[in-house]
Amino acid sequence: MQTEDIRYRAPDxxxxxxxxxxxxxxxxTALCMHGLTRNHKDFEPMIAELGGRCQFISVDVRGRANSEWAKDPETYTPAVYAGDMAALLDSLHLKKVALIGTSMGGLMSMVMAASMPDRIRGIVMNDIGPVVEKAGLDRIASYANSVEPEESWTAAAATVERVQTDIFPDLSGEDWMAFARRTYREMEDGRVILDYDPAITRTVGEVKPDPDVQAQMWQLFSATHAAPLLVIRGETSDILSPETADKMIEQHPDARLVTIPRVGHAPLLDEPEAVSAISDFLNRLGAE
Structure with a gap:
């Protein structure tokens, strides 16, 4: 599959x-938007499985991987990220796209559905919804806020396995190394470090349950009702509860839920169940 690097300017x-x-x-075109601490490489396993069904544009949200770190950490918010995505679509002269959003990328999808509904052909939300479970946020904060270099790629892969083995119990040694290669970068001294600005995680552990905020999030989710929706949930997810996922499907006029067995937050989207569901979804959108 042919690939091309894209560089563009955010509104700021x-x-x-x-x-x-x-x-x-x-x-x-499917615009792929990753989770909090990930980057564009997070979607490469999925893209390898889906082949040439469409054009995929996979992003590094500001503060991650090949994108510049923000001068103002207050701009690390889904609303700003969504504005960055609008700038990307404008720079590529793309009028309408499908969205594939993992975790934070799914929240970005909701914001985009509200702010630019005419540009959205359909949405895949991967293990995220209007209610984000506190237990999962606490777990993510426990490791994401500590960005210390690892001495080698082998050490990085071992750390990834230790942190993620309960989420992905069926991954092997080679899988953990591939995971590390997607999430770390090599420093000049040969050590490797997680590939993001530590400031992106500053507020993760501060989120508290708030009925008013949840009501606002459900209202934001209602913006997705104008486009077909595919919700993917990891069977053991501690971020998207079964109750929230079911409620999303009940409220949406054109939605489907697919649960990925033996996986937590968030599915890698190369699982057979995810590949089949996303393939069918994209084929449908491409035919419309």
Whole structure:
């Protein structure tokens, strides 16, 4: 599959990065938006499985991987990220896209559905919803707020396995190394470090249950009702509860829920159940 590096400017001047997979002449483009501490490489396993079904544009949200770190950490918010995505679509002259959002990327999808509904053909929300479970946020905060270099790639893979083995119990040694290669970068001294600005995680552990905020989030979710929706949930997820996922499907006029067995937060989207569901979804959007 052909690929291309894309560099563009955010509204505040920050230089951001995305990568194109597939032909820009494809009839459908899927914009892939990663979770809090991940980057564009998070979608490479999925893209490898889905092949040439459409053009994929996978982003590095500001503060991650090949995108510049924000001068003002207060801009590390889904609303600002969504504005960055609008700038990307404008720079590529893309009028309408499908959205595939993992975790934070799914929250970005909700914001985009509200702020630019005419540009959205359909949405895949991966293990995220209007209610984000506190237990999962606490777990993420427990490791994401500590960004210390590892002495080698082998050490990084061992750390990834230790942190993520309960989430992905069926991954092997080679899988953990591939996981590390997608989430760490090598420093000049040969050590490796998680590939993001530590400031992106500053408020993760501060989130508290608030009925007013939850009501606002459900109202924001209602913006997705204008487009077809595919919700993917990890069977053991501690971020998206079964109750929230079911309520999302009940409220949405054109939605489907797929649960990925033996996986927590968040599915890698190369699981057979995820590949089949996303393939069908994209085929449907491409035919419309």
């Amino acid at each position: 001047g920050l230089e951001l990065y995305a990568k194109r997979y597939g032909s820009e002449d494809a009839s459908l």
